[in-house]
Amino acid sequence: MNNKNTIRRDYLIIRRIMRGDHPSASVLLQYLERNDITITLRTLQRDIADIRSNFDIEVIYDSKKNGYYIDETCSMDMDKLLYFLGLAESSDVILSNIKDRQRLLKYLSISPNPHAKGVENIGILLQAIQQCTVININHLSYQTGEQKAYTVEPYLLKEFEGMWYLFTYCEDMKAFRTFGLDRIRQIQVTDRIFQRIAELEHTAEKFNNVYGLVYEPDNNPNAPIEEVRLKVSPVMMPYIQSLPIHSSQSISRDTITLHLIINPELENKIMSYGEHIEVLSPPSLRNKIKERIMQSLTKYDD
Numbered sequence: 217m218n219n220k221n222t223i224r225r226d227y228l229i230i231r232r233i234m235r236g237d238h239p240s241a242s243v244l245l246q247y248l249e250r251n252d253i254t255i256t257l258r259t260l261q262r263d264i265a266d267i268r269s270n271f272d273i274e275v276i277y278d279s280k281k282n283g284y285y286i287d288e289t290c291s292m293d294m295d296k297l298l299y300f301l302g303l304a305e306s307s308d309v310i311l312s313n314i315k316d317r318q319r320l321l322k323y324l325s326i327s328p329n330p331h332a333k334g335v336e337n338i339g340i341l342l343q344a345i346q347q348c349t350v351i352n353i354n355h356l357s358y359q360t361g362e363q364k365a366y367t368v369e370p371y372l373l374k375e376f377e378g379m380w381y382l383f384t385y386c387e388d389m390k391a392f393r394t395f396g397l398d399r400i401r402q403i404q405v406t407d408r409i410f411q412r413i414a415e416l417e418h419t420a421e422k423f424n425n426v427y428g429l430v431y432e433p434d435n436n437p438n439a440p441i442e443e444v445r446l447k448v449s450p451v452m453m454p455y456i457q458s459l460p461i462h463s464s465q466s467i468s469r470d471t472i473t474l475h476l477i478i479n480p481e482l483e484n485k486i487m488s489y490g491e492h493i494e495v496l497s498p499p500s501l502r503n504k505i506k507e508r509i510m511q512s513l514t515k516y517d518d
Contacts (some may be wrong), residue, residue: 220293222263223268225255226266226267228247228251229248229260229263229264229406230273230286232247233242233275233284233285234286236285237283238281238283238285239283239284240283241260241261241284243361245260248260248452250402250403250404251337251340251403252340267399267424274288275284291347300440301488308359315483316420320393338373338397340405341370341403342373343383344370344405346374346409348369348370348407348408348409348410348411348412349370349405349410350367350368350408351364351367351368351370351404351405351406352367352403353365353402353403353404354367354400354401354402354404355368355395355399355401356399356495357399358399358400366384366388367388368385368386369384369387369410369416370382370383371383371385371392371412371416372420372428374423376428376429376462379396379398380396380398381394381395382394382395382397383398383420385410390413390418392416392420395428406517407514410442419431423476424463425476425477426476426479426481426482427461427462427476427479427482427483427485428481428485429481430479431477431479439478439479441475442475442477442478442479442501443497443498444473444474444476444497444498445471445473445474445492445495446470446471446472446477446486446494446496447493448471448493449470449491449492450470451487451492452489453467456472461489462474462475462493463473465469478500483501483505486501486505487508487509
């Protein structure tokens with residue numbers, strides 16, 4: 217039966233081959249080493265053979281390009297498989313049923329952009345955070361399509377709406393920086409130890425006081441924690457009770473109260489509930505939501 221180490225290797229091998237640049241066995245071994253996995257060429261070849269047989273993936277070696285590629289036309293749903301492997305790494309239930317993957321995958325529905333991207337690095341990053349280890353990362357910019365190298369001191373991992381983010385102090389920029397795990401293409405753990413700075417610890421803790429990722433709205437480092445009161449319709453209340461907007465949420469009859477820093481992501485969340493939520497306070501947020509609703513209405517003037 218596959219164990220978690222094998223599952224992680226399979227995930228990394230498949231993901232690396234799917235870049236489409238025909239990586240050689242040497243490139244795959246180096247990629248695994250950068251992710252703290254050291255295996256022999258013989259083990260890699262056995263892993264690739266297992267991937268072919270266990271997951272019905274057509275991993276093909278191209279002798280002209282001296283590398284591997286995946287024929288997705290003859291393989292199973294790759295997005296679904298990668299998501300499944302990401303879950304399997306942290307789920308003993310799924311892991312114990314890995315050989316029954318076809319039946320399980322039939323009952324797994326995911327979005328076109330599977331949230332599993334990057335989750336295989338959570339273990340490495342958590343260890344680096346805990347041990348105060350400096351790491352080097354390559355991060356892909358969606359705007360430019362280019363990768364850039366950063367040397368960072370990792371402070372915090374945060375999950376938001378199914379995606380994971382790494383909060384770090386970036387040495388080159390001399391500033392706190394957020395990186396989406398789905399865009400981190402390479403991680404190298406150094407032997408350098410950093411000293412956690414109280415001021416930066418306080419900055420990281422600010423993320424507990426927001427909905428989302430923006431803790432300095434309008435670049436205001438002194439943005440206060442405010443009390444937000446929202447009137448919720450009877451239809452929507454059960455959903456908000458089961459899926460709280462924020463950890464500070466409390467409920468009294470038809471009203472929920474939050475204590476957090478108001479940012480654009482909170483505004484977007486409130487807007488997403490449409491007619492089911494009314495902002496009672498503070499007045500500044502109530503007016504802001506009203507303005508946004510009026511702007512939306514203008515788009516429907518005929």
